[in-house]
Amino acid sequence: DGGITQSPKYLFRKEGQNVTLSCEQNLNHDAMYWYRQDPGQGLRLIYYSQIVNDFQKGDIAEGYSVSREKKESFPLTVTSAQKNPTAFYLCASSLELDDGGGADTQYFGPGTRLTVL
Amino acid sequence: GQNIDQPTEMTATEGAIVQINCTYQTSGFNGLFWYQQHAGEAPTFLSYNVLDGLEEKGRFSSFLSRSKGYSYLLLKELQMKDSASYLCAVRYSGAGSYQLTFGKGTKLSVIP
Numbered sequence A: 001d002g003g004i005t006q007s008p009k010y011l012f013r014k015e016g017q018n019v020t021l022s023c024e025q026n027l028n029h030d031a032m033y034w035y036r037q038d039p040g041q042g043l044r045l046i047y048y049s050q051i052v053n054d055f056q057k058g059d060i061a062e063g064y065s066v067s068r069e070k071k072e073s074f075p076l077t078v079t080s081a082q083k084n085p086t087a088f089y090l091c092a093s094s095l096e097l098d099d100g101g102g103a104d105t106q107y108f109g110p111g112t113r114l115t116v117l
Numbered sequence B: 001g002q003n004i005d006q007p008t009e010m011t012a013t014e015g016a017i018v019q020i021n022c023t024y025q026t027s028g029f030n031g032l033f034w035y036q037q038h039a040g041e042a043p044t045f046l047s048y049n050v051l052d053g054l055e056e057k058g059r060f061s062s063f064l065s066r067s068k069g070y071s072y073l074l075l076k077e078l079q080m081k082d083s084a085s086y087l088c089a090v091r092y093s094g095a096g097s098y099q100l101t102f103g104k105g106t107k108l109s110v111i112p
Helices: none
Strands: A004-007 A010-013 A019-025 A031-037 A044-049 A064-066 A076-078 A087-094 A112-116 B009-013 B018-024 B029-037 B044-049 B053-057 B060-065 B070-075 B084-094 B097-102 B106-111
Touching: A004 A087, A010 A019, A019 A031, A019 A087, A019 A112, A044 A064, A044 B097, A076 A087, B009 B018, B018 B029, B018 B084, B018 B106, B029 B060, B029 B070, B044 B053, B044 B060, B044 B070, B070 B084
Parallel strands: A010 A112, B009 B106
Antiparallel strands: A004 A019, A019 A076, A031 A044, A031 A087, A064 A076, A087 A112, B018 B070, B029 B044, B029 B084, B053 B060, B060 B070, B084 B097, B084 B106
16 A cells, blocks of 8 residues: 555654654655644645755744655654644655646645644 | 635535635746645645646536636535535745645535
8 A cells, every 4th residue: 555654643742852753655756745734724834855865944944854864754853943843744745846747746644743741 | 925815614515516716826826736634634635737727526626717816626516524624735836946835725514
C-alpha cells in the first residue's frame, strides 16, 4: 500500500521542549511539505523540500526546523522558539514541486495533533 | 500573501445539489485545487483545474474562469458523508519560488 504516514497521531509536550514529528512516504515523490492548521484558518506552509538535502522556508518557518536526508522522510522539529505550537500538523508530498499539468498535486498524511501543556 | 475567499459555512439537504464558490487574485495564477477534509482528518484531493471550463468526476465537478478569478465546486446527489470542509487552493508562480495558497475552507453540513 502506497501512502504517507505521520506519527504520532497525538503528541503532548511541555513548554520549553523540542519535539520531532515524523513523516514518511513510499510514493516515490520528490517533493514534500509541512503545514500547520489552526481552527478557522487555512493551511499555512512551514517548510517544503524539492529534493533530498534541499529545503525551503514557507510562510511561517520561524521556530521550526526540518531535514531531508532521504527521499522518503521529511521530519519536522518544533523547537521551544515556536511561540504558539499547539496545532494540527500535516505533511504532504507530490510527484514534483511545480508542474502546470498537475504533477504537483499534493497528497496528505493523516496529521499529528500537537498540544503544548 | 494572496487572498482566497470562500464562504465559511453552507447547509444543504441530502439528495440536493450544492455549489461552493472560491474567488482568488488572478495575478500569477497557475492552477487551482479542491480538497475535501472531514473533521480531524487530512485533506483528500478532489480536483485540479488549470484551464477554463468544467471538470467532472462522478458526483463532483469543478469549474474555473481564469479571467474572473473564480472557481466553484459542484456536489450533486448529496449524501450525509459529504458533510466536511472543502478547501480551495491556488498555485501561484513567480520568482522561482513555489506557493500554494489555501483558503480557510467551507464547512458543508448535509441535513436529512
